[in-house]
Amino acid sequence: xxxxxxPAAEADWLRLDQQICFSLxxxxxxxxxxxxxxxxxxxxxxxQYLVMLVLWERGDLPVKKLGExxxxxxxTLSPLVKRxxxxxxxxxxRSARDERSVDVRLTGQGAALREQALxxxxxxxxxxxxxxxxxxxxxxxxxxxxxxxxxxxxxxPPAPPDxx
Amino acid sequence: xxxxxxPAAEADWLRLDQQICFSLxxxxxxxxxxxxxxxxxxxxxxxQYLVMLVLWERGDLPVKKLGExxxxxxxTLSPLVKRxxxxxxxxxxRSARDERSVDVRLTGQGAALREQALxxxxxxxxxxxxxxxxxxxxxxxxxxxxxxxxxxxxxxPPAPPDxx
DNA sequence: CGCAATTTGATTGTGCACAATTTAATTGTG
DNA sequence: CACAATTAAATTGTGCACAATCAAATTGCG
Numbered sequence: 001x002x003x004x005x006x007p008a009a010e011a012d013w014l015r016l017d018q019q020i021c022f023s024l025x026x027x028x029x030x031x032x033x034x035x036x037x038x039x040x041x042x043x044x045x046x047x048q049y050l051v052m053l054v055l056w057e058r059g060d061l062p063v064k065k066l067g068e069x070x071x072x073x074x075x076t077l078s079p080l081v082k083r084x085x086x087x088x089x090x091x092x093x094r095s096a097r098d099e100r101s102v103d104v105r106l107t108g109q110g111a112a113l114r115e116q117a118l119x120x121x122x123x124x125x126x127x128x129x130x131x132x133x134x135x136x137x138x139x140x141x142x143x144x145x146x147x148x149x150x151x152x153x154x155x156x157p158p159a160p161p162d163x164x
Numbered sequence: 165x166x167x168x169x170x171p172a173a174e175a176d177w178l179r180l181d182q183q184i185c186f187s188l189x190x191x192x193x194x195x196x197x198x199x200x201x202x203x204x205x206x207x208x209x210x211x212q213y214l215v216m217l218v219l220w221e222r223g224d225l226p227v228k229k230l231g232e233x234x235x236x237x238x239x240t241l242s243p244l245v246k247r248x249x250x251x252x253x254x255x256x257x258r259s260a261r262d263e264r265s266v267d268v269r270l271t272g273q274g275a276a277l278r279e280q281a282l283x284x285x286x287x288x289x290x291x292x293x294x295x296x297x298x299x300x301x302x303x304x305x306x307x308x309x310x311x312x313x314x315x316x317x318x319x320x321p322p323a324p325p326d327x328x
Numbered sequence: 329c330g331c332a333a334t335t336t337g338a339t340t341g342t343g344c345a346c347a348a349t350t351t352a353a354t355t356g357t358g
Numbered sequence: 359c360a361c362a363a364t365t366a367a368a369t370t371g372t373g374c375a376c377a378a379t380c381a382a383a384t385t386g387c388g
Contacts, residue, residue, distance in 0.1 A: 013285045023306040028192035030313035100366040121177045127316030142187040149194035152291030264336040
C-alpha cells in the first residue's frame with residue numbers, strides 16, 4: 001500500500017508527448033512565430049494585430065469592449081493600446097458620455113493599414129497547409145475545447161467551501 | 165487595376181471569428197488558466213510543470229537539452245530553472261566534463277513532487293470532455309499544424325522578391 | 329601549440345498574460 | 359442630496375517568450 005504501484009501505466013500519464021497541452025502550446029507559439037514574421041512589415045505584434053482586426057471590423061470601441069471581444073484585461077490592453085497610439089494607429093479619447101470609459105479610435109493611418117493586412121490571413125492559411133474545411137473543423141474543435149476548459153476552471157477551485 | 169475589388173469577400177478574410185489563430189490563442193490561454201488552478205497546490209506555473217515533466221521522464225539533463233525538448237531558449241529557461249532551484253525542486257550544477265554546460269538535477273523534494281503531479285493530467289483530460297481517441301486526433305492535427313507553420317516561418321522571410 | 333570559430337548559458341530589453349490594488353466616475357438608494 | 363456600491367481604466371508586480379548581445383569554455387585547424 002502506498003506502494004509505487006503500476007509504474008508503466010502511471011508514467012504514461014505524465015509523458016510529455018502524450019499531453020495535449022504541449023501540442024497546443026507548441027502550435028500557439030508556432031503561430032506566433034509566423035505572425036511575427038508576417039507582421040514585421042506592418043510594425044505590429046500579434047496581439048496588436050488582433051486589436052486592429054477588431055477595430056477594422058467593428059469601428060471605434062471602448063477599451064472595455066475590446067477586452068470582452070478578445071478576452072484581454074486592462075492590464076494587457078492599457079499598455080498595448082498606448083503603444084498603438086504611440087505608433088500613430090489609434091487615438092485614445094475619454095468618452096464624453098461616461099468619463100470612465102476610453103474610446104479607441106482608428107486614425108487615418110490605422111485605417112489605411114488594413115490594406116496591407118489583407119495579405120496576412122491568406123499567407124497564414126497557405127502556411128497551415130490545411131484546406132478551408134479542415135481549418136473550420138479544427139477551429140470548431142478548439143472552440144469547444146476552450147469552452148470546456150473555461151467551465152472546468154470555474155468549477156475546479158470551488159474548494160474553500162468553508163468560510164466565515 | 166489595383167482596384168479595391170470585392171469588398172465583401174475581402175472583409176471575410178479579416179473577420180476575427182474566422183481566424184484559426186484566434187481560436188488557438190484562446191484555447192492555449194484557456195489551458196493555461198486551468199493549469200494555473202490545478203498547479204497552484206504544487207507551487208508550479210505551467211512552463212515550470214513542463215520542465216518537471218521532462219526531468220521526471222528522462223532524469224537529470226543539461227539546460228541545453230531541456231531547451232531542445234521544450235523548444236525554449238536560455239532567455240526563458242535560465243530564470244525559470246533558477247526559480248525551480250529557489251523552490252528547492254532542482255539544483256543547477258556545472259558539468260564536470262564541460263564547464264559550459266549546466267546540469268539540472270532533481271532534488272529529493274523535486275522527485276517527490278511527481279506523486280502529486282499524477283492527478284493533474286487526469287484532471288485535464290476530464291476537463292476537456294474529449295475521449296482519448298479524440299484527444300489523440302486533435303494532438304496529431306496540432307502537431308502537423310506546428311510543423312507546417314515552422315516550415316513556413318523559415319521560408320517566408322527571404323520574401324522580398326523584388327529587390328535590386 | 330596557438331588562435332579563430334563554435335557552443336553553452338547568462339543577461340538585457342521589449343512585449344504579453346494575469347492577479348491584485350488603486351483611482352475616478354457613475355449609479356442606486358434612503 | 360448624501361453616500362455606499364459598482365464600474366472602467368490604470369497601475370504594480372510576477373512570470374513567460376523571444377531577439378540580441380555577451381562571456382567563458384571548448385574544439386578544430388594550421
